[in-house]
Amino acid sequence: MALIEIKDxxxxxGGLKAVDQVSISIEKGQIYGLIGPNGAGxxxxxNCVAGLYPPTSGKVIYDGxxxxxxxxxxxxxxxxxxxxxxxxxxxxxxxxxxxxxGSFLKxxxxxxxxxxxxxxxxxxxxxxxxNILAGNLTIADRKRLEIARAMATEPDVLLxxxxxxxxxxxxxxxxxxxxxxxxxxxxxxxxxxxxMRAIMTVSDRITVIQFGKKIMDGTPQEVANDERVIxxxxxxxxxxx
Amino acid sequence: xxxxxxxxxxxxVLKVALAVLVFTLPLWIKNPTYMQILIFMxxxxxxxxxxNLVGGFAGVLPLGHSAYVGIGAYTSTILWITWGVSPWLxxxxxxxxxxxxxxxxxxxxxxxxxxYFALSTMAFGEGVRVxxxxxxxVGPCVVGGPQGICLPLVPGxxxxxxxxxxxxxxxxxILIMLCIALFITWHISRIRPGYYLAAGGEExxxxxxxxxxxxxYKVWAMALSCFMTALGGTFLAxxxxxxxxxxxxxxxxxxxxxxxxxxxxxxxxxxxxxxALLLRPVSEFTRIYxxxxxxxxxxxxxxxxxxxxxxYQPFGLVRPLSRFYDRMLDALSGEKKKER
Amino acid sequence: xxxxxxxxxxxxxxxxGSYYGLAALxxxxxxxxxxxxxxxxxxxxxxxxxxxYWIVKLTGWNPYAALLVVVPLLFLFGxxxxxxxxxxVLIAQRDVREPTEVIIVTTGVWYxxxxxxxxxxxxxxxxxxxxxxxxxxxxxxYIFPKPQLYGFIITAATSFxxxxxLKYTKMGKAIRAASLDRDAASLMGINQYRVYNIAxxxxxxxxxIVGCVLIPFYYVFPTVGVVxxxxxxxxxxxxGLGSIPGALVGGAIIGLIESIFAQFIASTxxxxxxxxVFLAVLFIRPAGLFGEKRDW
Numbered sequence: 120m121a122l123i124e125i126k127d128x129x130x131x132x133g134g135l136k137a138v139d140q141v142s143i144s145i146e147k148g149q150i151y152g153l154i155g156p157n158g159a160g161x162x163x164x165x166n167c168v169a170g171l172y173p174p175t176s177g178k179v180i181y182d183g184x185x186x187x188x189x190x191x192x193x194x195x196x197x198x199x200x201x202x203x204x205x206x207x208x209x210x211x212x213x214x215x216x217x218x219x220x221g222s223f224l225k226x227x228x229x230x231x232x233x234x235x236x237x238x239x240x241x242x243x244x245x246x247x248x249x250n251i252l253a254g255n256l257t258i259a260d261r262k263r264l265e266i267a268r269a270m271a272t273e274p275d276v277l278l279x280x281x282x283x284x285x286x287x288x289x290x291x292x293x294x295x296x297x298x299x300x301x302x303x304x305x306x307x308x309x310x311x312x313x314x315m316r317a318i319m320t321v322s323d324r325i326t327v328i329q330f331g332k333k334i335m336d337g338t339p340q341e342v343a344n345d346e347r348v349i350x351x352x353x354x355x356x357x358x359x360x
Numbered sequence: 361x362x363x364x365x366x367x368x369x370x371x372x373v374l375k376v377a378l379a380v381l382v383f384t385l386p387l388w389i390k391n392p393t394y395m396q397i398l399i400f401m402x403x404x405x406x407x408x409x410x411x412n413l414v415g416g417f418a419g420v421l422p423l424g425h426s427a428y429v430g431i432g433a434y435t436s437t438i439l440w441i442t443w444g445v446s447p448w449l450x451x452x453x454x455x456x457x458x459x460x461x462x463x464x465x466x467x468x469x470x471x472x473x474x475x476y477f478a479l480s481t482m483a484f485g486e487g488v489r490v491x492x493x494x495x496x497x498v499g500p501c502v503v504g505g506p507q508g509i510c511l512p513l514v515p516g517x518x519x520x521x522x523x524x525x526x527x528x529x530x531x532x533x534i535l536i537m538l539c540i541a542l543f544i545t546w547h548i549s550r551i552r553p554g555y556y557l558a559a560g561g562e563e564x565x566x567x568x569x570x571x572x573x574x575x576x577y578k579v580w581a582m583a584l585s586c587f588m589t590a591l592g593g594t595f596l597a598x599x600x601x602x603x604x605x606x607x608x609x610x611x612x613x614x615x616x617x618x619x620x621x622x623x624x625x626x627x628x629x630x631x632x633x634x635x636a637l638l639l640r641p642v643s644e645f646t647r648i649y650x651x652x653x654x655x656x657x658x659x660x661x662x663x664x665x666x667x668x669x670x671x672y673q674p675f676g677l678v679r680p681l682s683r684f685y686d687r688m689l690d691a692l693s694g695e696k697k698k699e700r
Numbered sequence: 701x702x703x704x705x706x707x708x709x710x711x712x713x714x715x716x717g718s719y720y721g722l723a724a725l726x727x728x729x730x731x732x733x734x735x736x737x738x739x740x741x742x743x744x745x746x747x748x749x750x751x752x753y754w755i756v757k758l759t760g761w762n763p764y765a766a767l768l769v770v771v772p773l774l775f776l777f778g779x780x781x782x783x784x785x786x787x788x789v790l791i792a793q794r795d796v797r798e799p800t801e802v803i804i805v806t807t808g809v810w811y812x813x814x815x816x817x818x819x820x821x822x823x824x825x826x827x828x829x830x831x832x833x834x835x836x837x838x839x840x841x842y843i844f845p846k847p848q849l850y851g852f853i854i855t856a857a858t859s860f861x862x863x864x865x866l867k868y869t870k871m872g873k874a875i876r877a878a879s880l881d882r883d884a885a886s887l888m889g890i891n892q893y894r895v896y897n898i899a900x901x902x903x904x905x906x907x908x909i910v911g912c913v914l915i916p917f918y919y920v921f922p923t924v925g926v927v928x929x930x931x932x933x934x935x936x937x938x939x940g941l942g943s944i945p946g947a948l949v950g951g952a953i954i955g956l957i958e959s960i961f962a963q964f965i966a967s968t969x970x971x972x973x974x975x976x977v978f979l980a981v982l983f984i985r986p987a988g989l990f991g992e993k994r995d996w
Contacts, residue, residue, distance in 0.1 A: 169569065195571035207566035209559055220559045223552045224571040232552070272571055421800045468983045474800060475737050475941055479933045480982050486930055487975030494968050611926070615807065622804050655823070656815030656922075663811030666804055671788050674801045 120183065122147040122307055123168075123276065128177035130163050137163040139331040140177070145276075145324075150298065150308045152322035152339075154315075156351065160331040161311045162204060165280055168309075169201045170194040181276075196224065200274035204281040204311075206265040210254030214245055217253050217264055221271030236271055243267040243297065259290045263297075270301065277301060279310035283317050295321050319343060327351065367693035374689075382535065386528040395527035399599065401640040402534040403592060408620045408632035409541040410588035415618060416627035417545075417554065418578045419561020420470065421478040424485025426613040428458040428586040430492065432593025433603055437509050438501045440521075447522040451594035455587045462586030463579055470578040482614070489609035508604025511597065522598045530599050537595065538633070541588055546629050557581055558627070623669050625676025634678055639665075708842055709959045715848040717955020718855040719913050723928050724935035724947040725859065726906035732942030733879040733899040736786070736802045740809035741932060742925025744904045747813060748774050748911025750821065753920045756828050763830045763915045764850065770908040778904025781809060782897045790896070810925070817922035825919040833916045847916035854913055858906060859948060865902075875899050879942070934978045940991020949989060953977075 121144035130138040138160040145151045155161050167174040173188035180186070186194060195201075200221075209217050218236035219229075226232050240246040243263050248256070253264060262282055269277060279298070283291045291314060298321055302308055312318040318325065319339045326336040329351045335342065342348050389395055407429065415422050435457055436450030445453075469480045496505040503509070514523040524530060548554040559567040560574030567574050597603055607613070616639075624635025642665065646658030673680060690696055727741045738744075751773060752766040785805055793799035835846040866872040878895045910928070918924070935954055939946025954974055961970040981988070 171565070190573070191565075191568040192571045192573045195569060201569050203566065203569070207563040209562045209566070211562060212558065216555070216558075220555050220567065220572070221570045223555055227552045229551055232555075268566075268570060421803065468986060472982075472986050475731065475735070476937060476982075476986065478800075478803065479737065479937050480979070483930070483934055483937070483975055483978050487972065487979065490968070490972045490975060494966075494972060611930075619804065619807075622801070654819050656818035659811050659815040660819070663808040663815070666808035666811070667785060670801045670805045670808070671785070671792075674789060674792050 121145055122182060123309065124178075124180035125164075125168065126178045126180065128164060128167055128179065129175045130160075130167050130172070131175045136331050138167065138174070138328075141326075141328060141331070141333045143326050143333075143336070145307060145309055147307055148302065148305070149323045150302050150310065150321055152318040152325040153309070153311045153328070154313075154318055154325060154342075155328040155334075159328045161328065162280060163331075164328070165201070165278060165311055168194075169199065169278055195272060195274070198275035199278060200269035200272045200276070201278035202265045202269050202280055202282055204284065206261045208253035208256070208261055208264055208268075210252065212253055213250050214240065214253055214256070214264060215249040218268050218271045221268040222273075224272040239267050239271045242300075243270075258285055259287075262286065262294070266294075266297065266301075270306075274306060276307045276309060279308060279312075281311055281313055283312060283314050291317055367689055367695040370693050371689055386531050392527050395531060397641065397644050399527060399530050399534055400644070401636050402531070402538050403596060403599070404617070404620060404640050405633045405636035406534060406538040406541050406595075407589055407592045408617050408624070408636055409538065409545060410585050410592065411617045412621050412626065412632050413545060413548070413585040413588070414466075414578070414581045415585075415621055416631070417549070417557040417561060418470070418581045419558070419627070420578070421474060421618065422481045422582075422585075423478050423611075423614050423618055424481035424483070424488075425585075425589055425617050426609050426611070427485040427488040428462060428589040429593035429596060429613065430488060430605070430609040431458040431461060431586075432590030433597035433608055434492070434503065434509070434593075435590070436594040437511060437597050437603075438503070441509070441512065442501050446520060447594055447598055448520070451591050454594055455590040458590035458593075459583040459587040463583045466579045466582035467575075470582060471575055482611070485609065485614050486611065489605045489611075492605040492609055504604070506605060508602065508607070509597075511601040513601065522594075523601070530595075534595055537591065542629060542633070544584075544588075549629060553577060553580070561627075619666060621676075623666065623676060625678030628676065628678045630682075631676050631678045634681060635676070638677065704841060705963060706960070709963050710956065711842055711844065712848075713956035713959035714952055715845070715852050715955070716959060717952035718852040718948075719848075719910055719951075720928075720931055720935060720954050721948040721951020722851075722855040722858060722906065722913070723910045724932040724939070724951055725862065725944065726903035726910075727932045728936045728939070728942055728944065728947040729862070729906070730900055730903035731936065733875055734782075734786075734790070734802075734896050736790075736799065736806070737933070738900075738903065739803055739806040739929065740781070740813060741806075741903070741907055742927070742929030743810045743813035744774060744778065744907040744925070745911050745914075745928050746817060746920075746922065746925035747777065748908030749914055749918075749920045749924060750817060750911075751908070752912045752915045753826060753828055756830055756915060763832065763847075763912055764854075766915070767909060767912050770912050771905045774908030774911075775901040775905040777901075778907075779897045779901035781904070782900035783893075785809065786900070787893055787896070790893075810929075814922050814925060821922065823922060825921045827919055828915065830916040845917065847913075851913040854909060855948075858909055859944065862902070862906075863944065871895075871898060934974060937988055938978060938981055940988030943988065943990040946988055946990035 123145040125141065125143040127140050127142055128138055129136065129140055141164060153161050166172060168179050170189045170191040178185060178187045181197060181199065186197060215236055218239055219232050222232045222235040237246065240249055243266065245260065245263060245267060248260065256264060266282060283294050286294065295317060298308060322339055324336065325339055325342045327334045327342060327348050334347050334351055335345055385398065411422065411425050414420060432451060432454040435454030436447040439445040439450035439453060440447050465484055469477050492503060493506045495503040497503060514521050517524040517526055517529060556567065556572045556577045560572055560577055564574045596608065620635035620639050621632050623639060625631030643658060643662060646661055650657045669677065723745060727738060730736065730738045748770050751770050752763060755761055755766040755769060756763050786802055789802050789805050790799060793801055832847050832850065837844040837846050837849055866876055874890045874895050877890055878892055931954060935950035936947055938953060939950030957974055957977060958970050961973050
């Protein structure tokens with residue numbers, strides 16, 4: 120039994136089928152990638168899992184329990200933490216404050232929450248910036264804070280929504296290292312990513328969607344060598360070359 | 361000794377001196393007019409501190425809090441006049457009713473974003489005023505319609521009935537109420553609900569993704585805020601011994617609470633107190649000295665202050681003032697503030 | 701209850717509702733574009749009314765001729781207000797999703813304008829006799845007071861012009877683009893703040909038009925704006941903030957409630973009914989009748 124079982128999920132906005140009958144199953148301990156061209160429905164699918172809005176049809180089973188249509192906070196309490204593509208730090212608060220909001224999930228004791236938050240900050244190399252207002256961080260640090268904050272809830276699954284978009288190549292490599300470390304600490308990762316190189320190197324398995332429909336899934340090698348994917352994702356010209 | 365100890369000593373001395381001054385003020389000031397101004401200052405600081413729980417920490421803009429002041433004042437007064445219940449007891453009944461009403465109004469409206477929430481609370485406040493103005497009597501209870509209610513006078517200083525000839529007891533009662541309210545906000549801001557409220561106020565989606573049921577915390581804050589506001593309403597009734605809808609349920613009153621918080625520093629603990637300390641005397645003295653010369657001038661000044669503060673210090677006056685205080689400590693002690 | 705009386709009440713309600721709707725139109729336009737509630741809207745209306753009052757009083761002009769002065773004047777006034785006072789706060793708060801500080805600035809403007817009027821003109825209620833005051837138009841047995849009827853026509857014309865302007869002119873399109881997404885609009889070369897100034901100017905000019913419409917049959921006094929402020933707020937929330945048809949329909953609903961219920965109960969109670977309806981709509985359809993459920 121897979122840890123996360125996404126069964127025939129559809130999400131329609133009016134007449135638009137943003138996601139159409141997509142099924143994905145993610146094993147515990149995997150890094151699972153979701154890719155597709157712009158507007159393919161990746162974020163919509165993601166939001167259906169994370170509870171931002173309920174799917175039109177289909178089911179999300181987590182650890183044997185049906186969590187379809189659960190509210191975001193309940194999804195998080197269940198152990199699935201997410202990040203946002205457009206990061207949403209609490210700008211007027213310090214970095215530590217941001218992470219403490221996350222670590223308060225598992226403890227109501229403020230000093231314990233603070234200690235745990237500091238631990239997380241150390242792991243993500245943000246410890247020396249704990250007292251800076253989140254609004255004053257660089258883009259790279261904001262992205263890192265976004266992951267740190269989610270990790271502070273001590274999740275079993277981390278849902279990453281384009282965590283590497285807008286980063287420089289060396290920053291991408293650092294983030295990849297961090298993602299591997301998170302996985303090695305026992306957290307299953309489900310990620311959307313636009314940067315091909317990044318997702319190919321880190322994922323154990325990948326699903327490709329286009330126009331809301333699943334094209335295929337497989338290992339990075341299988342995906343990279345699939346004609347349909349190359350055409351859909353990288354465009355005809357790339358496929359020809 | 362480690363560095364900064366001299367600075368710390370001066371800081372402590374100044375704060376203790378301030379506390380002593382505040383608690384002994386009635387010994388120095390005998391003029392009842394000035395006492396009244398001071399009491400009102402503290403009352404506004406108290407009411408704004410209560411407002412700040414939802415308006416500051418939960419990040420919305422309630423513009424109808426006079427409704428809860430009114431609920432407090434009307435409930436305790438009607439209970440006393442009709443059934444002889446001491447206002448000391450009645451105030452808790454009023455506060456409870458206010459909390460229930462606040463919850464009922466809060467559940468649908470706190471889901472709305474800024475503009476809708478501000479306008480709907482404002483309309484609710486006006487609705488309560490119109491209701492009070494249209495109600496002269498309900499069963500045995502006299503509500504008084506637009507004329508409002510005059511509290512029967514009790515001779516002397518009667519602690520049991522919350523009525524005093526001297527201003528001093530009022531001063532201490534509201535001072536203690538303010539201290540408790542400040543303690544409550546301070547405490548909340550340091551524990552989980554405070555973090556969750558502030559997070560939900562700033563970025564609701566992010567907070568929800570971190571496991572926070574944002575609406576639930578906002579509704580709790582609203583209930584507590586309304587509860588505390590209504591207690592202040594009873595105090596106001598006992599202090600003035602006369603109130604009517606246009607005054608105690610008026611739009612101006614609701615707005616003034618919001619202004620004090622915004623000018624002082626919304627979402628900060630000291631903000632409401634600083635706002636009340638600065639704005640109340642301005643509005644009282646300009647009213648006393650200028651209204652006979654040019655009616656309305658004091659409100660023009662008030663409006664101008666509002667605009668200037670919002671343009672130059674949009675986070676309120678707490679920030680520049682605390683920076684000023686830090687510099688003063690630096691100068692007095694010859695030491696720099698230690699950056700933690 | 702007599703059918704004729706009800707029909708007359710409906711006529712009165714729609715006539716009244718038209719200038720309520722017109723007043724709300726300016727407010728909803730400003731909100732739709734800048735996402736700011738202009739709390740000084742009623743005060744702008746008051747400024748328009750006093751200007752029209754003095755024009756009629758001093759020159760004896762037809763009150764609608766005053767539009768020629770009031771509309772450009774209020775447009776410039778709104779343009780300047782946004783440019784000088786609101787813009788700096790908007791810029792300082794551009795990362796904040798809901799710049800409530802801007803509401804406070806407009807409230808400061810409200811206090812200043814109302815009390816300047818009080819200082820200049822005193823608190824008394826003024827009326828001015830105009831060429832249309834008190835005149836009526838009969839259709840069968842039904843009475844149409846001429847000033848209100850003209851108000852209805854002016855509302856219709858103004859709404860039509862506004863929709864045409866937003867749909868077919870370059871500036872109108874820019875305003876609509878900025879209202880949808882201000883960042884995207886500014887990327888496409890639209891000067892966001894100039895668009896705001898113009899939108900605010902138009903909103904203020906519409907408030908001025910209402911002032912002119914009111915002059916033949918309404919008292920002028922420094923706090924007259926507050927009466928309309930609260931009504932406008934209710935109307936725009938009822939209709940859906942930012943929605944033009946919402947403002948007009950909301951205005952009609954409030955006008956109808958006031959005139960029809962006045963046939964059955966004391967007029968002080970009709971005010972309460974307005975609030976009850978308002979809160980009911982808020983519970984059932986928080987985004988308003990014409991509003992999209994959107995995250996402002």
